[in-house]
Amino acid sequence: MTRTTSTRGTSIRRTSNWAAFTAAEPDLAKTVEDRFTAFTHHIVATLRKDGSPRTSGLEVRFLNGELWLGMMPDSLKALDLRRDPRFALQTNPGPGTEMAGGDVRIAGRAVEVEDPAERARYAEEVEPPEPFHLFRTELTEVVRTYVEDDKYLVVEIWKPGEPVRTLKRT
Numbered sequence: 001m002t003r004t005t006s007t008r009g010t011s012i013r014r015t016s017n018w019a020a021f022t023a024a025e026p027d028l029a030k031t032v033e034d035r036f037t038a039f040t041h042h043i044v045a046t047l048r049k050d051g052s053p054r055t056s057g058l059e060v061r062f063l064n065g066e067l068w069l070g071m072m073p074d075s076l077k078a079l080d081l082r083r084d085p086r087f088a089l090q091t092n093p094g095p096g097t098e099m100a101g102g103d104v105r106i107a108g109r110a111v112e113v114e115d116p117a118e119r120a121r122y123a124e125e126v127e128p129p130e131p132f133h134l135f136r137t138e139l140t141e142v143v144r145t146y147v148e149d150d151k152y153l154v155v156e157i158w159k160p161g162e163p164v165r166t167l168k169r170t
Contacts, residue, residue: 015138015160017067017138018137032104032144035102036104038100039094040059041058042058042060042089042092043056043089045090047086056077058077067106067136067139068122068134068137069089069110072129082112089106090104103144103146104143111136113134113136141158151170152169154167154168
C-alpha cells in the first residue's frame with residue numbers, strides 16, 4: 001500500500017508498506033530482507049524530545065507484507081516514536097568488513113499498532129516477551145550501498161512511486 005501523507009509544515013511525502021516495496025522492486029526487496037535477516041540485531045535512529053538523534057539496538061520482523069518493529073514497554077525508542085514517528089534503520093554489518101549484500105538502510109514512519117487482533121497475530125508468530133510496543137512501518141526510502149568489481153561504489157535508492165535510482169562512483 002502506498003500512501004501520501006503530509007509531514008511537518010506543508011511538505012507531502014509518499015510512504016509504502018513492505019508489500020508495496022516488494023511488488024515495485026522485488027530484487028532489491030529480497031536483497032534488503034536477506035541483509036536484515038542475516039543478523040538479529042540492528043540499529044534504529046529515532047528523535048529525542050529536543051530533536052537530537054538517539055540510536056538504539058533493535059530486532060525487526062518481516063511478516064504478512066509488513067516490516068515490524070517490536071520494543072520493550074516504555075523503552076526510550078518507543079517513547080520517541082510515539083512522539084515523532086520518523087525513524088532510520090541500519091542493518092547490522094556483521095563480522096569482518098565484507099558486508100555481503102551491501103550496506104542497507106531504511107527510513108520511514110513508525111505507526112504504533114494498538115489493535116488487539118493485529119497484536120495477537122504478531123505475538124502468535126513472533127512470541128515476544130509481554131508486554132511490548134509494536135510498530136508497523138511506512139517506508140519513505142530504502143538505500144543499498146555496495147562495491148562492484150572491486151572498482152565501483154554503487155548506491156541504489158528507492159522511494160515510493162519512483163523507480164530505483166542507481167549511482168556509480170569510482
